[in-house]
Amino acid sequence: MPLTSHHRLVLPADSNHHGTLYAGSLLRLALEAGYATAWRHCGPQANLVLRRVLNLECLRPVPTGTVIEIQGAVLHRARAYLVAGLLGTPLAAGERPWLEALLGFAQVDESGRPDDLPSDCDVDEIADREEWRRLTQRLAKLLKLR
Amino acid sequence: MPLTSHHRLVLPADSNHHGTLYAGSLLRLALEAGYATAWRHCGPQANLVLRRVLNLECLRPVPTGTVIEIQGAVLHRARAYLVAGLLGTPLAAGERPWLEALLGFAQVDESGRPDDLPSDCDVDEIADREEWRRLTQRLAKLLKLR
Amino acid sequence: MPLTSHHRLVLPADSNHHGTLYAGSLLRLALEAGYATAWRHCGPQANLVLRRVLNLECLRPVPTGTVIEIQGAVLHRARAYLVAGLLGTPLAAGERPWLEALLGFAQVDESGRPDDLPSDCDVDEIADREEWRRLTQRLAKLLKLR
C-alpha cells in the first residue's frame, strides 16, 4: 500500500502566541494522521485505539498559514497491534521533516479487549528514502527496549 | 518542589464514540499538564517549546464524565532542556495509573534558538512511590538510547 | 493528477443530537477537503480563497464513529479560478455517495485581488465513474447559469 498523505492549513486557532503551530494542536493532528493511516491499512473492520506514542519529534516550528502535509505508513504489525510512522513533509526544499512520529494502535473488540487485526496484509512498502529508513531504525531500537 | 496536579472533567466534546476520552484530546491534555509542570518549575522567565514525546502510554480507557487528575514532576534537567513526567491518578482504588508520559521541553530565546533554563533548582523531589520510580527508570533507558 | 482523499473519524464533538454528523461540521470538513484538493492542484504558490459553494448535497446521515472518506478533484479551471468537486465515499457497499459538492476557489495576490493560478496543468483526470460524471454534468449546468 502506498503512503497515506494528510494536508491541512494551519490556522490561528491551531497556533501559539509565537505564530507557529501549537504543540497541543500538533499532537492532535499527528494522532488524526496516524489513526487514518492505521485505519486505511486495516479496512472497515478496524476498531483501533491508541496504545502509546513510542516517539514523537518536533523538529521545526511551523508558521501559521502553512499548508502542512503529514505522510504515514504502517511500519510494524503484531497480532493485535500495529505501529504507524509519520513524517511531516519538509516545509522548504532541502529541509528535513518538521515532524517524526511512531504511534502504536491496538485492535480491540466490543468490550475493549485486544483482538486480531482484521486484514493479513504486510506492512506498508515505503519508498526507499533516507528519512523513512531512519524512522524504521528508531522503531527497531524502541521495540527492543520495552 | 511538590508534584503539580491538574483536574479536568471529561466532556462529550473530549470523547470518542465509545464514550471514553478520545486519544486526540488526551494528547492535548497531557501537553497542557506537561507544559504547566515545566512552567511552574522554571518560573515566569520560562519560554518553553515541546521538543519531543519520549513516551506516552494509554493504559486504561477513561469514561466520559470522569474528573481526571494528572500529576506532574520535572524528572530530568539539562542546560536548555527538561523532561516532565506525568501520571494519570488511578480512576479507582487499587488500579494503576491510566496515563504515563515523558515530555521533553526546550527553553528557547526570542529567535527560537536553545537558551539556558532560567532557574537553577534541582529536579522535583517525587514521593518515593512505585509508579514514579518506574517512570524514572524508563526515562533513564530512553535517554541512553538516543 | 489522481483524486485526493481525506479520511476522518466522526466524533461526538462533530455530531448533532441524533448521533449523526452535524451539518455545521460537515460544511467545515467539506471546505477543508476542497481546499486541500485545490492546494495540491496548484502547489505551494497557491493563495486560495473560497469564492462560492456552487452546490452541496447531503445525501445520507453519517453515524458518529464512522471513518469518512472524502475524495476530491479539480473539475474546472479558469485564469484565476477553479472548481473542486467532492464525493463522500459510500458508507456501505452498493450505496450512493453521502456527500456531493462543488466549491469554487479564487487565487488572490497579497492585497486580495484576483491573480493568475500558478500552475498551468489541466483539470484532474477523474476515473470514468458514474458519480463523477454526474457531478461534472451538474457543474456544466451551473456554470452556464450564472
Place this chain on the structure above:
Amino acid sequence: MPLTSHHRLVLPADSNHHGTLYAGSLLRLALEAGYATAWRHCGPQANLVLRRVLNLECLRPVPTGTVIEIQGAVLHRARAYLVAGLLGTPLAAGERPWLEALLGFAQVDESGRPDDLPSDCDVDEIADREEWRRLTQRLAKLLKLR
C-alpha cells in the same frame, strides 16, 4: 414574519492567517443562521436537517474583530422542504452584502424520513429591497435547474 437577525463577533479562533473570517467558520456560521431562520419559521415542532446548499457566495473578506450581522428569511416552501435565504449585512455604508446564501432544509420524522412541515404559514415577507429580490430570482433559476 420579519427577518431574523444574527450577530456575532469574529474572533481570532474564527479567522485565517490573513486576519479575516476563515471560510470553514463562515460556512458553520451560515448554517447556524439558516437553521435558526428555518426553526423560527416552523416553531418547536421543527425537526430539520440540511439537505443542500443551493448557492453560497463569499463576496468580501470580513476582518477579525468585526461584529457581523446575518439576516435570514424563508424564501420557498414545499410540503416537507424549505429554503432559507441569508444576507450578510454590508460591513460599511454603501457596500454590498459580504455573504449571500440559499440553504435547503428538510423536515424529517423520528426515523429520518421526510415529514410534513409543521406550520402552514406563508414564506416570510421580505422588505422590498434590491438584494433580497436578487436572491429570490437566483433561487427561482436554481429551483428550475434541478
Place this chain on the structure above:
Amino acid sequence: MPLTSHHRLVLPADSNHHGTLYAGSLLRLALEAGYATAWRHCGPQANLVLRRVLNLECLRPVPTGTVIEIQGAVLHRARAYLVAGLLGTPLAAGERPWLEALLGFAQVDESGRPDDLPSDCDVDEIADREEWRRLTQRLAKLLKLR
C-alpha cells in the same frame, strides 16, 4: 429598542455527560448574547469589554438537542458602562426562564481606558413582563450594594 433575541441548537459538543448544556458552554453563550445586546444598543462605534457578571442564575437544565432562545435588553446605562439583562425563554409553556443574567460592559478607547458610550439613547424599553421586572429589581439591589 426591542428585545434582542438569540437562537442556538444545543449540540453534544456543548453538553456535559448528563446530556444537558454544560455550564462552561452556557457561560460562553450568555456572554455572546449579552455582547450582541450591548453592541446593538451602541451601534458600530461600540468598543465594549466585559467588566463583570453581576449575577447569573442557572434555573433549569437544558437538554441536548433543544433550540434555545436568549432574549436581551440593556437595563442600565452610565457614562461609560452599561448592564445587559438576559432571560432564557422557557423551554415549555408555563415554565420559568432557564437562565437569568446581568452582565456589565464598559466602553473603552484604543488604549483600553474607559470611554463615553457612543449613542445617547435610553435604556431599552422592556415589555412589562413579570420576569423582566424581577431582573430589574435584582439589578437595582446589586447596583446599590457595590
Place this chain on the structure above:
Amino acid sequence: MPLTSHHRLVLPADSNHHGTLYAGSLLRLALEAGYATAWRHCGPQANLVLRRVLNLECLRPVPTGTVIEIQGAVLHRARAYLVAGLLGTPLAAGERPWLEALLGFAQVDESGRPDDLPSDCDVDEIADREEWRRLTQRLAKLLKLR
C-alpha cells in the same frame, strides 16, 4: 485544605482581536477552575452543577501568551450547596488580581434534585491575605441580599 491552583497558557484560540483573553473564554476557564475546586473539596462522590455566578470581576486584560494561574477555595457551605471563590494571581509583582469570582454549585442526585454534600469537612482555610478577605466579605453581603 490548601488552595487549589490552575495554570493555563492563553492561546490565540482563547483571545479577542485586541490580543487579550476573550471574555467568553475567561468565563469557561473560571467555571473549570471553580468546578475543580469544588470537586476536590467534595471528593469522588461529588455530583455538582453550577447554580449561579454570584459575582465575577474582570479587573485587567490578560495578554495572549501569558501563563495564567487561578487559585480557588471553598468559602461557604450549606447542606447541598457550596460557593467556590477564585482569584487570578496578579500578572506582575505589585498588581492586584486580574480576576475575582464567586461561583455557587449544588450537589444533585441522579434525577437532578438537591442532595447532601458528601464530605463533612469545613470550608477551606485560606491564607490570611487581604484579597481573600475582601472576596469573603463580598460573599457575606451577597448571601444576605438574596
